[in-house]
Amino acid sequence: MHVKVAATSGSKDLFVTRISSTSVNAVSAICTHQSCTLNKFMTSSQQYGCPCHSSRFNADGSVAQGPATTALSSYTGTVTATGADFTIA
Ligand code: FES
Numbered sequence: 486m487h488v489k490v491a492a493t494s495g496s497k498d499l500f501v502t503r504i505s506s507t508s509v510n511a512v513s514a515i516c517t518h519q520s521c522t523l524n525k526f527m528t529s530s531q532q533y534g535c536p537c538h539s540s541r542f543n544a545d546g547s548v549a550q551g552p553a554t555t556a557l558s559s560y561t562g563t564v565t566a567t568g569a570d571f572t573i574a
Contacts, residue, residue, distance in 0.1 A: 499560070500526060500533065502544065511560045512546040518553035533557075 498514035500523070512533070514523050521537035532549050533542045541550035546557030 509562045513558040517555040
């Protein structure tokens with residue numbers, strides 16, 4: 486799921502994935518190479534792809550293929566009865 490999260494300074498575009506009944510993982514939806522918005526998660530390769538210069542990122546945000554050299558920011562959260570809570574710095 487691609488969501489925009491309000492933050493104390495601006496907002497963040499994130500991909501959020503539920504990884505268990507009690508936890509979720511989120512990674513930035515913005516490529517670390519030149520800031521293009523990534524395509525949604527590709528289940529066939531288990532990666533996010535960048536449409537601009539073809540970088541690929543693993544589900545945890547690590548770089549699978551350049552030209553990007555920096556991992557996506559990643560966050561973990563807890564699923565609660567009312568939704569999911571994240572702490573984003
Ligand atoms: S902006 Fe994503 S690979 Fe260049």
